[in-house]
Amino acid sequence: MYQDNVIRPRMTDSPAFLGGTAAVVFAAACLSGAGQSGLGGLLAPVVNSLSAPALRTVAVALTLALAFTANIHLIGKLPLRGQVIAVWTELLLLFLVFFDSFDLSYSFIGTKVGFMITQGVLTTVYVSAISIAFAFVFALLGSTAKLSGNGFAVAVASFYTSFFRGVPLLIQIYLIYLGIPQLGYVVDAIPAGVMALSLCYGAYMTEIFRAGIMSIPKGQWEASRALGLTPWHTLSRIILPQSMRLIIPPTGNQFIAMLKDSSLVSVIGVWELMFLARTQGRAEFRHLEMLITAAVLYWALSFVLERVQAHLEKRFNRAHR
Amino acid sequence: MKRLAFAAALAGLLAAGTAHAGEVLNRITQSKTMTVATAANWPPQSFVGPDNTLQGFDVDVAKEIAKRLGAEAKFVTPEWGIITAGRWSGRWDISVGSMTPTTERTRILDFPAVYYYTPYVFAVHQSSPAASRADLNGKVIGVEAGTTTEDYINGRLKIDAVGVPPFTVDVKPKEVRTYGDSMGPLDDLRLGNGTRLDATVSALPTITGAVKRGYPVKALADKPAYYEPLAIAIDKGDADFGSRLTAIVDQMKADGTLKTLSQKWYGDDLTTLR
Numbered sequence: 001m002y003q004d005n006v007i008r009p010r011m012t013d014s015p016a017f018l019g020g021t022a023a024v025v026f027a028a029a030c031l032s033g034a035g036q037s038g039l040g041g042l043l044a045p046v047v048n049s050l051s052a053p054a055l056r057t058v059a060v061a062l063t064l065a066l067a068f069t070a071n072i073h074l075i076g077k078l079p080l081r082g083q084v085i086a087v088w089t090e091l092l093l094l095f096l097v098f099f100d101s102f103d104l105s106y107s108f109i110g111t112k113v114g115f116m117i118t119q120g121v122l123t124t125v126y127v128s129a130i131s132i133a134f135a136f137v138f139a140l141l142g143s144t145a146k147l148s149g150n151g152f153a154v155a156v157a158s159f160y161t162s163f164f165r166g167v168p169l170l171i172q173i174y175l176i177y178l179g180i181p182q183l184g185y186v187v188d189a190i191p192a193g194v195m196a197l198s199l200c201y202g203a204y205m206t207e208i209f210r211a212g213i214m215s216i217p218k219g220q221w222e223a224s225r226a227l228g229l230t231p232w233h234t235l236s237r238i239i240l241p242q243s244m245r246l247i248i249p250p251t252g253n254q255f256i257a258m259l260k261d262s263s264l265v266s267v268i269g270v271w272e273l274m275f276l277a278r279t280q281g282r283a284e285f286r287h288l289e290m291l292i293t294a295a296v297l298y299w300a301l302s303f304v305l306e307r308v309q310a311h312l313e314k315r316f317n318r319a320h321r
Numbered sequence: 322m323k324r325l326a327f328a329a330a331l332a333g334l335l336a337a338g339t340a341h342a343g344e345v346l347n348r349i350t351q352s353k354t355m356t357v358a359t360a361a362n363w364p365p366q367s368f369v370g371p372d373n374t375l376q377g378f379d380v381d382v383a384k385e386i387a388k389r390l391g392a393e394a395k396f397v398t399p400e401w402g403i404i405t406a407g408r409w410s411g412r413w414d415i416s417v418g419s420m421t422p423t424t425e426r427t428r429i430l431d432f433p434a435v436y437y438y439t440p441y442v443f444a445v446h447q448s449s450p451a452a453s454r455a456d457l458n459g460k461v462i463g464v465e466a467g468t469t470t471e472d473y474i475n476g477r478l479k480i481d482a483v484g485v486p487p488f489t490v491d492v493k494p495k496e497v498r499t500y501g502d503s504m505g506p507l508d509d510l511r512l513g514n515g516t517r518l519d520a521t522v523s524a525l526p527t528i529t530g531a532v533k534r535g536y537p538v539k540a541l542a543d544k545p546a547y548y549e550p551l552a553i554a555i556d557k558g559d560a561d562f563g564s565r566l567t568a569i570v571d572q573m574k575a576d577g578t579l580k581t582l583s584q585k586w587y588g589d590d591l592t593t594l595r
Contacts, residue, residue: 115373178403181410188412189399269399275361279369279398282362285534287504 012076022069029061099292109289112280116290120273121297127190127272128259131197135258136251138202143209144235157206164203170264172196177268193265201258208250212243245316252309256302273297345414345555346390346562354395355387356413361398362502365526365586366419378586382436383417385578386553389569402467405430409556415566419551421469424481432552433563434570437583437591440525440545441470443492444507446514447537454543459495460519463506466499469549470522480550486594488547503527511536522546526587548594 011017034057075086138160145157164172176199177192187195216239224234263274277294281287349355359367359379367377375396387394397413404416407429419439422432443462445451451460464470472478474497476490498518500506506521507528520541528540553566573579579592 111371119373174403178406178408181408181412186410186412189397267400268403269361269397271398275398276369279362280373282504283364283368283370285504285531285536 010076012072018069018073021072022065025068026061026065029064030057033057034060034064102288102292104289104292105286108281108284108286109293112290113293116273116276116280116293116297119271120276120294121301123270123272124259124262124274125301127194127197127265127270128255128262131194131201131262132251132255132258134194134198135201135205135254138198139205139209142202142206143213146206146210147213160199161203161206164200169196169200169261170267172200173264173268189265189268189270192268193262193270197258197262197265200261201254205251205254208254209243209247212247213239215246216242245320248316249309249313252305252312256305256309259301259305260298343559343561345411345559346565348411349390349392349414349562353392355383355390355392355415356395356397357383357387358397358399358404358409358413358416359383359418360401363419364530378437378582379417379419381582381586382573382579383415385573385582386415386417386566386569389572390565404554407556411556414555414562416554418554420554421549422481422552422554423469423472424479426554427481429557430554431557431559431563432554433566435550435552436570436573436579438548438550438594439591441473441522441547441549442525442528442540442545443520443522444510444528444538444540445520446510447539449514449519449539451520451541453541454492454546457520458493461496461498461515461517462492462494463498463500463509463518463521465503465506465523466501468503469547471497471499473547474522478547480547485550486548507531507536507538510538524549 071090075083078086142157142160145153146161148154167175173193173196176196177187177189180187180192213235220238220242221234224238225231229238262272266272266275266278269275273294277290278287281290359375361367361369361375363377365377366379367375370376375398380394380396383396384394399412401418404418405420405426416430419437420426420430420432422435426432443454443457445457451457462474464474469478469480473490474492474494478488478490498506498509500509503523506518506523509517510521525540525545528538531538553570555562555566570579574592580590583589583591
């Protein structure tokens with residue numbers, strides 16, 4: 001976004017803003033009865049001497065308001081990068097405290113996490129990777145068909161995108177897994193899941209590809225044709241390489257989304273990450289541990305992919321730097 | 322003539338979903354593997370054990386059946402709804418998954434043998450004053466969706482099997498809440514008496530297991546609400562395989578194998594009615 005050049009005093013230095021924030025936090029903490037919550041337990045050594053519950057709430061709320069305001073004030077003094085790092089760390093810590101308050105058994109997570117990675121993460125990643133590769137092909141075919149002058153191709157492609165974007169992925173998985181055997185072809189769980197994922201994401205990506213191709217000025221087509229290139233060569237050598245710059249970032253986004261949507265394949269019995277998360281802790285009545293472990297693993301995967309995507313974006317943007 | 326051939330091809334195509342007599346049995350004896358569909362999150366029947374393989378009562382029973390057929394058991398774990406939907410198209414040969422042979426299910430699956438019975442009980446929070454089922458009238462009761470507990474609490478349960486003792490639905494709940502799995506009601510019940518739920522209907526082994534893991538719940542002490550007969554299921558149409566399975570289960574009951582397995586996993590003999 002646009003960086004304004006007018007220099008104003010920092011908001012986090014203004015007493016009115018800080019006072020207002022403190023008052024809001026104090027009021028919210030008082031109203032939600034902070035003294036009785038888990039937060040009150042955290043401050044227990046200090047506030048337990050106060051016997052009246054109302055007094056305890058006020059004490060906890062006051063501490064909270066002061067700490068929060070001081071925190072904002074201090075972070076406000078940092079440069080932008082420092083602010084980002086500080087707030088990230090704080091949010092992450094809060095998250096960990098939140099998880100920790102569930103009274104989790106870390107030793108149990110320790111015994112299971114290896115299998116969740118070797119079996120679960122591996123299956124999730126390879127199912128998603130194969131699916132995105134197929135989806136890429138479907139999208140390329142779909143978008144060229146949609147932009148072609150052939151009535152049949154346009155009809156088939158628009159029918160395809162309409163159906164696969166209009167029906168929930170879960171239903172598509174069921175339809176493919178249960179429906180195709182009625183025709184006499186028995187598909188296994190993983191091929192059925194890959195088929196559903198790639199058809200569905202192919203339909204979404206068709207629109208991304210179409211937008212990418214249409215963004216290239218018409219003059220490029222005309223110039224290529226004038227030079228005697230065939231329409232196919234124009235598309236593959238001139239138009240697509242240029243439109244990749246616009247296609248790659250949203251495709252990476254789709255892959256990250258697919259990574260998580262692939263958890264739907266667990267309903268047909270594929271032992272991927274979500275399936276293991278739901279089943280591993282069941283015998284020990286420790287499903288919360290497994291769900292949190294899966295959440296962290298999915299998050300870590302997405303984080304890595306975001307980095308990869310940023311790198312790709314940079315690469316395809318070379319010409320425009 | 323052409324039309325006739327087309328109709329025949331179409332009929333063949335439609336029939337491809339169901340099994341033919343002896344087909345499944347032949348497949349098992351030839352490949353020496355019996356593919357078993359079972360759940361993966363239903364202890365102590367079948368669950369993922371500490372060594373990351375399936376284990377439990379159903380798994381042991383399936384392995385024993387496979388052994389007596391001269392084959393090795395291989396397990397697949399599709400969602401429960403997909404197993405009970407029938408038309409397995411040979412993806413798996415048999416379900417040893419504690420399935421209740423309800424009237425509706427007998428339309429799409431065959432149940433060659435009932436291999437044990439589970440008592441179903443009402444469970445409440447530890448601090449609940451309820452002492453018998455009569456105290457639960459007008460309360461909020463949670464059940465697992467798509468199971469016999471849901472049909473029972475709504476007064477729709479019909480069990481179509483021999484030797485099931487008659488039961489009556491004598492609780493009129495204010496509200497029935499349904500959950501996606503059997504842990505849902507217990508997780509809500511543990512929050513406190515009446516916080517989200519007042520009671521749940523569940524299999525006695527599930528309640529016992531939860532109590533063992535420190536859930537603050539207890540089963541009501543009166544007679545079980547109903548007994549659920551649990552059967553082996555196969556796809557429609559292979560009578561040879563069915564009669565072979567009936568004979569094997571009878572044999573396992575007679576020589577005490579089934580009883581030993583029940584003692585091992587439930588600490589109790591659930592293979593006969595009391």
